[in-house]
Amino acid sequence: MPDTTLVGPRLADFEAARARISAVVNTTPMESSRFLGDVLGAPVYLKCENLQRTGSYKIRGAYNRLFLLSDEEKARGVVAASAGNHAQGVALAARELGIKATIFMPLGVPLPKLQATRDYGADVVLRGHTVDEPLRAAAEFAAETGAVFIHPFDHTDVVTGQGTMGLDILDQRPDVETVVVPIGGGGLISGVASAIKQRAALDGRTVRVIGVQAANAAAYPPSLAQGSPTEITILPTIADGIAVSRPGLLNFEIISDVVDEVVTVSEDETAQALLVLIERAKLVVEPAGAVGVAAILAGRIQATGTTVAILSGGNIDPLVMERVISHGLAASERYLKLRIPLPDRPGQLARVSAIVAECNANVVEVLHTRHNGGLQISQVELELHIETRGPEHADQVLAALRAEDFEPRVDF
Structure with missing residues (x-):
């Protein structure tokens, strides 16, 4: 009998979403890391979502959300605002489903992300210098044209799509005991944690899920302490992909219920993690996608059994990579x-x-x-x-x- 007290999607929803998105979403590799295992004192595996189509996990939630739109909504088109990964996920999903997509991006968006979004077929409009301005422009566009606004994290269908990665992790590492997940607004971890907890409960066992935020953009620790989503002032961070000033409402409810712990990492720790991933794992990962590894290296994760760290994305501007590597070398x-x-x-x-x-x-x-x-x-x-x-x-x-x-x- 389903748990009527559960917040958010049910296990059957995640399973249906995985079947639904399988035509466009890859089952990304799970790579072992002896180096990180030695640091943690337990086996460590890397869930390489940086190798996903569009370079991040975002295609999972975007495709699931767009697929479930009504025919009338699809005919109106969709609109989104993003500085990168969400934009590419929505653009590719829209192309695959034959939906017109308009994406608002800030003027300073890195050229590779801008070009990739256009190459997936979206109409890109550059507006403002922060993500807040494109968000306002996208909302105005939706009101004026009737296009459906696609939120990057605070929607049930998005959460369900992102949570399909949790099922992949359990299939690839059935012995997993701890999963470490980057957090921005909370769309990824709310889906992954919910799917993993529900599936593991069927086997009569528990899996810990630990979230990681950049210390300069950590809205979840104060929000969880106060019991409600709390807005913070974001300080400059290299992990711009998870720099969100306020948790999503649905995401916060789910995370409060199923996530075991949230920790933070510094800029230096994140830069060092990128360096380790390049040198030891031969993987290119964006700063936001490397914070889980940073938490392991910094000793914030305590685990005795098999641990999986999600590498949530690999879309990093080469110029930014050059600066981050230099910073990581200095920090080391x-x-x-x-x-x-x-x-x-x-x-x-x-x-x-x-x-x-x-x-x-x-x-x-x-x-x-x-x-x-x-x-x-x-x-x-x-x-x-x-x-x-x-x-x-x-x-x-x-x-x-x-x-x-x-x-x-x-x-x-």
Whole structure:
């Protein structure tokens, strides 16, 4: 007998949605990670939704939502607002179902995301500099034209579509005990957690579901503490795909009921996670999709059994990737930026270079200037960017410079 106290979709809804979307949605790989397993002290698997069509899980919820529109609604077309993944999911779903789609995107949207959305056949309108402005424009467009507004997370059909990934996880790793999921508005985790909890209950067992938010955009911890969706001020974050200032109403209800814990990770931790995924797993993941791995690396996840971390998307602008990798190297102390005051006389740069070379570190950039404030007339400042092998090697370089009476300052 179904649980009448359950909030949101039932298990049968998730199963029907999985059959419905199977024509366009791939069952993405589940890859083991020995490195993360050693960090956690338990087997870790990566659910590679970054390899999904459109580069993220969003196609699941978008296709399910559009498929279930009435013929009259489909004829009116759909409209959405997004800076990336939701836009591509709606655009592809609309193309597959023969529905006209209009997507409002901010002016600064990365070119790869803009071009992909257009390539899927949507009409793209650029408006404003934040996602809030395209959202308002999309709502106005819906009111004026009758197009159906497709919310990115706060709708039953979207939640049900996203939750199909939970069924995939249980089929691919029947022994799973903990699932780690990125959270923005809550559409993904509310669906995944609900589907997993209901399916696991049939087998008489429990599976923990832990959500992860970027610390600079973490609306769920205060909302859960207060017992209702609470709006926060978002600070700058590289995990822009989960930067949502207020939880969805339906999502919050489901998460309050079935998610075991929500933790947060910093910008540095997220950047380091991207670096680990590239180097160790050979996977390209966007910052929002890597926060689960960041939580494992940072020790926020406690688990003794098989753990699955969802990589929710891989749509990262190459220019952003370059900056994030540099940030991750610096956060891992594998990239040192040093400022060293020197006497203004010949040979000083050669001395410093020789010391760094003797430590087997690699200088990648040099700036030599007399014009920085705080320098004496007889001094210059040397700025060095150095690649190292990690914290111990970085300390070795600094110690060698200090042993020769230089005074390097680490500049972050």
